[in-house]
Amino acid sequence: MTNPEAEERVMPMPDEAPLAPPHIPARVREPAARAAGDARRPVKAGRAMTLEGLNAWYGTTHAVKDVSLSYRANEVTAMIGPSGCGKSTVLRCLNRLHEEIRGAHSEGRVTLDDLDINDPRVDVTAVRRAIGMVFQKPNPFPTMSIFDNVAAGLKLAGIKGRRTEEVVERSLRGAGLWDEVKDRLAQPGIGLSGGQQQRLCIARTIAVEPEVILMDEPCSALDPIATLKVEELITELKRDYTIIIVTHNMQQAARVSDTTAFFYLGELVEHADTETLFRTPANPRTEESVTGKFS
């Protein structure tokens, strides 16, 4: 999956980083994969992520307990489990959004390939550019047009020198939204339907060209048809990105993911190929959950 030729490309880091930051290599373009796939878009490899001994707290509440888990590149990993099991907290530790909550902190090693994203020398904004996130509720920026919402990723991240129009079109195509909105790019993003808004948020995320996309129950506010579209999109996107999705919906995990991790009370119970986990779970807890005994 990795291409050694691309290792010397360096991820953009702001000048103010106090020490030389660890280099996060740029994405890899694979001509072979491109020929096999959609010719319009470059196909690139995502990156693997791993957790080693992750613990997370909200104040004194121990929400995530000693989780070690690896997310394979260009696969969809689903994190499932009952409410309050810590799956969303794990997700928020993956792009360091957890630390934005007052009183919250985490310990343990989180890596993107072999780079520790919690390394004090790493710029947190660079981490979040490399690891994008789609939220539960569609949340386009209310003051911005459709176009500006997609371009916002570039502007907010301070990325300059790219052809904004091209990036916006490519991102909207990537999110399967281009044909629906190309004639009204100047209209406000919040005027779209819920499903379209969520795909707009996905377009906004991929405009920054991350390596990994985190999704926090991206379909829980959507109707079944919009959900189906987003799920199809997830399957499309994994060719270019590593996807980690938190979901309440067992069927959704079964439909979209390659591997599934089951969490219970802040602990990782089981992580296996999705088919294995749903058909022959190793742990009785998992079995009870996936067969609907509790949720």
Place this chain on the structure above:
Amino acid sequence: MTPVLAAISRRRRATDHAARAATLALTLVALVPLFLVVYYLLEEGLGAFSVSFFTTDPTGRFLGDPGGIRSAIVGTVLIVVVATAIAVPLGIGVALYLVEYGRRSAFANVVRYFIDVMTGVPSVVFGLFIYIVLVVSQIGGTFAAWKGAVALALLMLPVVARASEVVLNLVPDELRESALALGAPRWRVVLRVVLPTAAPGLLTGSMLAIARAAGETAPLLFTVAFVNGVSLDIGQRMNSLPLQIFNDVGQAQDRLVQRAWGAALTLVLMILAVTLAARLVQRRSRLQP
């Protein structure tokens, strides 16, 4: 046998009627002074209105034509503009600190407490404070319009800060998080997402503070002093509507008292215009409390 759905008892119906009547009566009593103020303002004030009332300055002569209130209108607008230029950026800055950075920290709570204390300080105290600090000390002369503007700004500052804090708190955290998740530094999140989203509300809060400050007399009394003519130099004394009213009401001539009524009506109409504008802006805001 009692029916399943019993009829309302006579007593409950009577209590209900009495309670309705009582609250209605109290509301009407509360409306009486408001109605009277508006009535007398229109009755006395409209009589003073004429073209020359708005286009001439007070002459200051004891006999003959007393003149209009042009210099007072110009002065009030100028002083309030300067006060706004000081208070609004400061107040929004304080609110941004409290909401985006200070949040629940001890220092932020102390700041909040002092803002509340400042809101309760009578305006005459701000006037005296500026009188001692800026007028008696003769910084840049004695009485000057900008000193009055500073006194008004002190009065406006806590109002703007508090109103802005409320509005900034209405900006959903999900918006901040999604901007942070795109790799934006905090200051850019504030500048490009939080402030534009909150802008209509911030404008409304500022305009209400302006409306509050525009009618204040006490802060100007010891700081700006009264003159008759139009002055556009904020380093000099300047006329203003509250001072014009204050001066004219105390005069023994009916013509001057009537000018005070006219000036009062003008002031009320100006403040009403600002308040209405604030309401319109609020209605267009996407953030509803």
